[in-house]
Amino acid sequence: MxxxxxxxxxxxxxxxxxxxxxxxxxxxxxxxxxxxxxxxxxxxxxxxxxxxxxxxxxxxxxxxxxxxxxxxxxxxxxxxxxxxxxxxxxxxxxxxxxxxxxxxxxxxxxxxxxxxxxxxxxxxxxxxxxxxxxxxxxxxxxxxxxxxxxxxxxxxxxxxxxxxxxxxxxxxxxxxxxxxxxxMRGLPPSRVDTVMAARLDGRRVKEPGVEELVELRVAGTxxxxxxxxxxxxxxxxxxxxxxxxxxxxxxxxxxxxxxxxxxxxxxxxxxxxxxxxxxxxxxxxxxxxxxxxxxxxxxxxxxxxxxxxxxxxxxxxxxxxxxxxxxxxxxxxxxxxxxxxxxxxxxxxxxxxxxxxxxxxxxxxHPVLLTWGLLPEQVGPYRGPGSTSGLEGFRAGPARRLRAPFRIEIGNWGWVWAKGSVDTDVVELMRASGPHRPGLRGRELRQAVADRVGRQFTLQFEMEQSADPANRVTLDPRHRDLLGLPRPVVTYGLSTHVKEGIAAAKAVSDQIFTLLGAEDHTSFEAANWPGRFEHRGRTYGYRGAxxxxxxxxxxxxxxxxxxxxxxxxxxxxxxxxxxxxxxxxxxxxxxxxxxxxxxxxxxxxxxxxxxxxxxxxxxxxxxxxxxxx
Amino acid sequence: MEEFLGLSSRLTGFDIDELREDDLAPELLGVVLEQVGAETYRRLAAAPDARDEELVAVAEALIRLWYTGSWQGSAGGGGPFLVSPRAYAGALVWRAIGGRAPGTSAPGFGSWAEPAEAAGAGAGRRR
The missing domain is CATH 3.50.50.60 (FAD/NAD(P)-binding domain)
Incomplete structure (x- = not known):
């Protein structure tokens, strides 16, 4: 020593x-x-x-x-x-x-x-x-x-x-x-942000169980x-x-x-x-x-x-x-x-x-509910910082008593957080859907890829998770790294308060998608969603922030x-x-x-x-x- | 090489001239030959629209290669792999939407605020 x-x-x-x-x-x-x-x-x-x-x-x-x-x-x-x-x-x-x-x-x-x-x-x-x-x-x-x-x-x-x-x-x-x-001055909003702001600013959405409507406003982050x-x-x-x-x-x-x-x-x-x-x-x-x-x-x-x-x-x-x-x-x-x-x-x-x-x-x-879809027009995703704006109206107020509050990030990078790289989009479009039905080829494929990827956006609902002593890090001497130090053992879960927040966020998302005229592609397939649970009969997935x-x-x-x-x-x-x-x-x-x-x-x-x-x-x-x- | 470019153009929907721009063809053809063998490749080149299950799979792998820069993974195990940073940067998916592969260029402060480039079939030229 x-x-x-x-x-x-x-x-x-x-x-x-x-x-x-x-x-x-x-x-x-x-x-x-x-x-x-x-x-x-x-x-x-x-x-x-x-x-x-x-x-x-x-x-x-x-x-x-x-x-x-x-x-x-x-x-x-x-x-x-x-x-x-x-x-x-x-x-x-x-x-x-x-x-x-x-x-x-x-x-x-x-x-x-x-x-x-x-x-x-x-x-x-x-x-x-x-x-x-x-x-x-x-x-x-x-x-x-x-x-x-x-x-x-x-x-x-x-x-x-x-x-x-x-x-x-x-x-x-x-x-x-x-x-x-x-x-420094606020960064310019992305094209996705301005397209959304045009359709959302001043509109109001309703949360289940909450009387007061929330007015939407796209704000720079x-x-x-x-x-x-x-x-x-x-x-x-x-x-x-x-x-x-x-x-x-x-x-x-x-x-x-x-x-x-x-x-x-x-x-x-x-x-x-x-x-x-x-x-x-x-x-x-x-x-x-x-x-x-x-x-x-x-x-x-x-x-x-x-x-x-x-x-x-x-x-x-x-x-x-x-x-x-x-x-x-x-x-x-x-x-x-x-x-x-x-x-x-x-x-x-x-x-x-x-x-x-x-x-x-x-x-x-921050457990993050992602919802993703296609806007009616080309917005040019995968440009600029990951998120330049958000919707801030669900962070505060008495609704916190009922459900976890959340901040909505507008995602500029297509569906990458939800679905992985754009490879998945290309594969879906070109893949044969049966032995006698080859997938798209040539110009048709090119057009479809442009249409699928170029209109993508994601909403990222960052949920507040409150302190719960049961969510914890412990050590177990049986699990050690190469230096001989114990590896962290994690016990984790989501409270009903958070799950209620996620459910409310999805309800808000549905209304936002309608206002945007957006096609909703959200779905939580098991393999891609290790964080996946059922709440009041519906399935949700979350990512970690x-x-x-x-x-x-x-x-x-x-x-x-x-x-x-x-x-x-x-x-x-x-x-x-x-x-x-x-x-x-x-x-x-x-x-x-x-x-x-x-x-x-x-x-x-x-x-x-x-x-x-x-x-x-x-x-x-x-x-x-x-x-x- | 001309044959590979012709085949690739037919499958991807990009003109041969567009496919030449980044000079990726030699590298990508090398991957195809290494992964599926010359014989299978010849069969695909001769019949790009064949309904034969094996050839459909190779055609899809080739499309994915051009569009993403990744090979889908070999039959002998191993998942998808990126061929090279060049293949990533030149992946056609970005050209299809009039954009650039993340991390490969700096189009400039505020560029993300601009309307998307007219994208889609026929609008393949880069800014």
Whole structure:
């Protein structure tokens, strides 16, 4: 075992939350060590190029396709799951799934984390989202929208958000300080968006069991990707977009490559690598460092971590025999920022922080109902960002009492999330439907493909899933990875509240399709829908949005929650667990921005802790000792 | 090669000139010959509209290859595979809708707001 130097702060994980915390503390001159399980590209440009090449060469363009998993650090991929015709699902791969329904999302363990492959949507949570107990479900936050609001602005700066503040105020109902504008103007809506807006704006739809009608309005979604800077930003200071490798690049704009998940060729989308490029020299990243234990002293204070290394090439087994893999490192503050599931795994593995019994529990995601069809006209799908607009009217209000609220994303990429690549459309059209009926050929086929693919759209209903202690991550010593660390065991399901939300969403979808004059092609065949269930006599399927949350839940006290409002572990001074795992509720907004805001807020708190440690009071104490001697 | 282009044009609905644009034919023909053998390929080329079950399957595999850049998977096991990034970028499905394969080009800021290009049969030229 090797002992290394001492740091002020160890950050476990170089994703969105970890990179932002490290940046803030490095800027204060703190010595920060970031331990990243994945490999860091030696040359950033080469790393970016190779990620793009792997994506383009991949047969299945799944979210993890730009990266080759190292055998030492497996990760879950959406393709680990398949539906079974007789009902239920089959799962293979890193996560051991034991729920009635599957946890249907993946993540990646590479430098920059899942923040490399995110879509880049950055809506804020609504003020009422912080207190769902008022609607009779879920868990409320120990802080309010007003508490977090300044950090939302800080996160919008750090990520570089393009959005229209008036639209966010008017169509979404968010409060902003007087005069605030986003760093960059809202991105142009897609053709799909404008075609829909023309037919939907101002129309009203009815939900079963809800008296009040909901008025539809297509509204732009805030985006963590570069657009046109707003000269009014920062009181007239303007904003300089951040381009490749963290460089200021005033002209950087989304180029419309339509591959945000999983790879933005033009560097317009925010990734944590941009933040890392701006770290102060006092921040060090150690890659291929897999934390295996959080160290605490007898008083319970976190003192450091133990981690395992693995060779860049060559087998894990050989390197274990060489005996060079286990190291320890110490710091005053340890920050877990490894992903909701990995953070829970580390706490469970270390046997700490669990006075409440809530570690690993309350696993949440956004279960997503997809409905898809054909518009009457050509709209040119598969262009631009994955989603540029949404319908926001089902996120708020008293209907939350009856069913989970949802945000409707308008999908710009055809049916890819629902049905997989366009290959399926081509195959359906050309395939013989019987031995004497060959499928389409020649001009007929070409026309049919254009007609089928060119009119595609998808509605993506992101459902709020509330905290349920039964949805959880545990460890089972019988299931281990090659480094000998237990693999996460996931037990997951959907509550009646969520299922009611999905049913309501489908009813809303039906009315929207009618208003659009769209042909509905939604159907949930077993094989393609591992997340599939019956509710009130109808069959529904869901996908996972990749928004794991809740596993080290934040709350008002140590007996019911794992972390406090600063994401400090109640049980262990000096130990923070940051990320979506802290969220008491996931609301209906894509959670990255909220995670970033929370991380920046925690970074301030950590700096305050360290400043407290460094205060001259120590000197006074020494003097006192001196006087006594 | 001319024979392959003729066969491909007949099956896909794209003119021979259109199929030449990305110079994918040699690579795709190589895949076909490797996967189904020269003899079967010859039979298909001689009778592109044959109702013979085996030849229909090969014709469909060839169409899929041109339209998506992927081979559907071999009889000896193994699922569909992408032939190459070039074949992905040049896949005809994108030309059929007047678009580009995701991740292969950057048509420019705001390009996604424009109306879709007139797509469909006969409108195969790229922007």
């Amino acid at each position: 090797t002992e290394e130097g001492r740091y002020d702060v160890i950050v476990v994980g170089g994703g969105v939350a970890g990179s932002l915390v490290a940046r803030h503390l490095g800027d204060q001159g703190r010595r920060v060590l970031v331990l990243e399980a994945g490999a860091r590209a030696g040359d950033q440009e080469q790393g970016h190029r190779e990620a793009g090449e792997r994506f383009l060469a991949a047969s299945a363009k799944v979210p993890g396709s730009p990266y080759s998993p190292h055998e030492a650090i497996p990760w879950p991929e959406v393709s680990d799951l398949t539906g079974v015709d007789s009902g239920g699902y089959r799962s293979e791969g890193y996560l051991v799934q034991r729920g009635t329904l599957p946890y249907a999302s993946g993540y990646v363990r590479v430098n920059g984390g899942t923040g490399n492959i995110w879509t880049g949507l950055t809506p804020r949570m609504l003020p009422e989202d912080f207190d769902t107990e008022a609607f009779g479900y879920g868990r409320s936050w120990p802080l309010t929208y007003a508490d977090l609001e300044p950090y939302y602005r800080a996160a919008e700066f750090a990520i570089g958000v393009s959005a229209d503040v008036d639209e966010q105020r008017g169509a979404v109902g968010l409060p902003f300080p007087e005069g605030y504008v986003f760093p 805030p985006q963590g990707r570069n657009g046109v800077p707003n000269p009014r930003y920062g009181g007239g200071a303007g904003f300089e977009p951040v381009g490749a490798y963290g460089r200021p690049e005033p002209g950087s704009r989304c180029g419309g490559s339509a591959s945000c998940i999983p790879h933005c060729p033009s560097h317009a989308k925010y990734t944590p690598l941009k933040t890392q490029a701006r770290w102060a020299p006092s921040v060090t990243l150690q890659d291929r460092a897999v934390v295996s234990l959080i160290l605490v002293d007898p008083a319970g204070r976190a003192t450091g971590v133990e981690y395992l290394t693995y060779p860049q090439t060559g087998g894990v087994q050989q390197s274990r025999q060489a005996g060079t893999v286990r190291r320890t490192v110490h710091a005053d503050v340890v920050v877990l920022a490894a992903h909701a599931i990995e953070n829970a795994k580390l706490l469970l593995l270390s046997g700490i922080g669990n006075r409440s019994g809530q570690v690993g529990r309350n696993l949440m995601d 990749g928004h794991a949350a809740g596993t080290h839940i934040m709350g008002a006290g140590p007996t019911t929650s794992v972390v406090d409002q600063w994401q400090r572990c109640w049980d262990h001074p000096g130990l923070y667990a940051v990320g979506c795992g802290s969220m008491p509720s996931v609301a209906t907004s894509n959670p990255t921005l909220t995670m970033a805001a929370l991380a920046l807020r925690s970074a301030e708190r950590i700096e305050a802790d360290l400043a407290e440690r460094d205060r001259p009071i120590t000197v006074t104490a020494n003097r006192a000792f001196g006087a006594a001697s």
